[in-house]
Amino acid sequence: MITKIIVLAIYVAILFLIGIIASRRVKSMSDYYVGGKNMGFWAVAFSARATGESGWLLIGLTGMGAMAGYSAYWVVIGELLGVFISWQFMAKRFKRLSDGYKAITIPDYLESHFKSSTNSLRIISASALVIFVVIYVASQMDVTGIAFESMLDIDYRIGALIGFVIVLIYIFIGGFVAAVWSDMFQGILMFLGLVLLPIVVWFSMDHGTGITEGLNAIDPSLTQIMGKSDDGLMNLFTLLGFSMIGLGFLGSPQVYVRFMSIKNEKEIDKGKWVALLFTLFTDAAAVTIGILARIYFTTEGQDPEVVLGNGGEDVLSMMTHEFLPTILVAIFIAIVLSAIMSTIDSLLIIASSAITRDFYQKIFRPDLKDEDLTNLSRIVTVIMALAALGIAILLYNLYPDRQVFWIMIFGWSGIAATFCPVIILSLFWKGYSEKGAIASMITGFMSVILFKFVVIDIEGIGIYLKELDVLAPSFALAMIAGYIVSKIFPTKNNDSTLLEAEEKCEE
Template sequence: MQYVNAGSQFVVIMVLYVAFLIGFGFWQGRKVKSSEDYSIAGRSLPGWVAALSERATAESSWCLLGLPGVVYAAGLSGTWTAIGSFLGVVLSWLLIARPLRKDAERCRAVTFTDYLSKRFGAMGTWIKVFSSCAIVFFFFFYVGAQLIGGAKTFYTVFGIPLNLGMLLTFAIVIPYTMYGGFGSVVYTDCVQALVMLGALFLAPVFGVWYIHTHPEVWASSISEALARSAPSYSSWTGGAVGFFAGATVVIGEGSWFFGFLGGLPQLATRFMAIRDDREACLARNVGILWSACAYIGAPLIGLVGIAVFGPTGLSDQEMVTPSLMLRLFHPMLASLFLTGAIAAMLSTADSLLVLASTELADNVIVPRLQRTREVSQERMLRISRLTTGAVACVALLAAYVVPSKLINTVVGYAWAGIGCTFSVIVLGAIFSRRFNSKAAFATMVVGVFFTIYWNLMGYESTIMTARTMTFVVCCVVAFVVSLLTEPDPVSEVTKIG
């Protein structure tokens, strides 16, 4: 463990940054007048804002801590994770963003599940309630992963215990998220996306220079580091022998691809909130360019970490990014980049909290209250904010009790249950005339429970990742049920494009 010599410099930068986030979030919160403003910013986001927010939300602690940690622990085979993710991002912006935005606008949908329930009206209520509960359940773990990521960064810099670090991260993100909702989240995400990109770009550049000019490091180049490590480090299949074994590694590591195909509600909501088609084109270009830089930088951080520390030099593989920052840069510059790491946790945590609380408030709590009395816009907004706080508290508890403290593992669980399940449903909604409400409901129920079963049985580490298997099983279910049933022409939107 390393400590910043001028710790006060890091504290000053963090305090100023957090003060900016909270202040800006409250300033944006003044514009929130209704639950629709709170959940989707009035469907008026400029393209560049939507793109940067979508990228900051998607990459989170996973991209700055989890992905470099995978590459640090596995070598070249870990880079398939970045390759699969980048391909998924490109396809989502090229093929899904604009059709989804137009379809959601036509359905007058405010949230992700609102879109699904209106698109598949015949079973709209069942779809809305079940999908809301599923999203909230898996997002407890997803938000918990961000709190773990923030805690690991604070531990690396200050030696703060993980349990206290999670509580500190929680205290930073809650105030402005509860008050400002979606509007404050997306604009603070833009700042965080730029800081994150700076960290992901400059750290590998300085890292390569550092290992070439400092003979005391474990290896003087990335190629030497891979050669000196175990043979599996320099293998693109992790040392697996044979076509089937190698394909299993490649598909498993690249299976993050499936979740990007429209199935992550926090990203789909950004697509839905874009102002118009022209802004959607700008968002596509910004999002793909940002991703190209990030998915090159993150694996390189892991590879440089092997050269600097050796493959066994760190007690926790996901500490490689903050440890490398402290090793490479002056304390002031390291503080700036580590702020970028914490920005990643905050950007995803705040977005997930707003989305999960909106789904729970709008689809479960408010409808039950409306059975007995009318609920005003002001009260709905207050309920949304209180629900955000409640969801955050449960997520904090999940971060404490989750059996694995590896961000990659925790995020992967939520990615399979939500991303890989709902990707099949969104693809069917956009591109298939035959895909109907019965197929959508069957797909989400099977996908959610299959993910839980697959992980409980331990098949994730022994057979194939839950992300791959959940997507395949959901495709089969969607295809079979669509063949056996017909869409309701009255209550379901069957027009495509």
């Protein structure tokens, strides 16, 4: 226990040091929110991927690999495709437009793009951000508590509180720069830990049988890459649900604010390969860890939920304690915290900017100075973090059998379905209007809630849509709503700034 605490103390000290160094670069509101738009490709790529992955990669996806077997690799395929499309086709266009508008937040970008004469678009986008960000951050704090409980035998509530304090301190000090630099440090830890663990486990296991043979001995359905069910339609919806998680990379604010912050377009070309390799190796490794755990810890007829925890959430803890010495177990605890913290910091800064800049300054106090806004942002960050911590502890007490993977995906889906269709259509369709954007956001926001709590209970189709999950249908409906409303209420003539920015995109 002492070794683990020492390693964690070193990890926390490094984060605080990053925050202190980063604070020296925070001289304006742009520095606090987007690092002065001067970040390098290594930092942005690692930060974007670490933020996009979160604690679900280490706790959720490893568990999914154990429960689903080979079919869980569809998550890897979906994420790779989403990351590739985002960096290859969207990042440069978004960077040019956001720079042309001098935008430092996503609502900034949307209001400038549509030349909005009212605050409707800003209010709706900022409100959606705050609601789903708090839910998503709560799920990350939930995983923090689980990690401390399963890997350190520390009470869940104390663990969640420790994680809350750590991330809040270095965000409070250094803002976006601290978040990106710490994400890079944490992303490197995640990459090395996830890639090396299955290699160590494989060489430590008895190789009397191969992986496929081992899974078949437990449950032959685990080796079915096209799904475990005898119902072909059920398998189709399940695999779509896994692979469509990658849709969330096509415009989610916590990822796209990184594209705002990057130095120039050449850095995007370099960062693309870093992001793709990170995604391929870490996601595939996470699923593989879960599969190896299923072979090692369970036998035919055993309930994996009993052995490996609800949704397989204990997989990583069991594997590290079984195969690694204490010092490496301690490092893995830091890696789990890295995955969680790298998402929490980014989300809190984005939600803080939504309240302080997009609500307070832009609507009520346009005369407010940048330095006053930065201080207010820090206060708002603390309040939202407290709200998320409260929700996490409430979930722990009310729903002890909750599945971490799908709670995280709900928060992720809410953000993605609200913003991704709007970002996509704004980048590639000149006919997209402000009213269409508002329709997309409202439809995506409401559809996530509708599919999660209403549609899945409909007899006949509910069981299929439950496997599909909420993101894909909500995403599709938001795109359709945006198209229809834009045709009914076409866009007005764009101003010279918009036209100039769009012309640059086409060159």
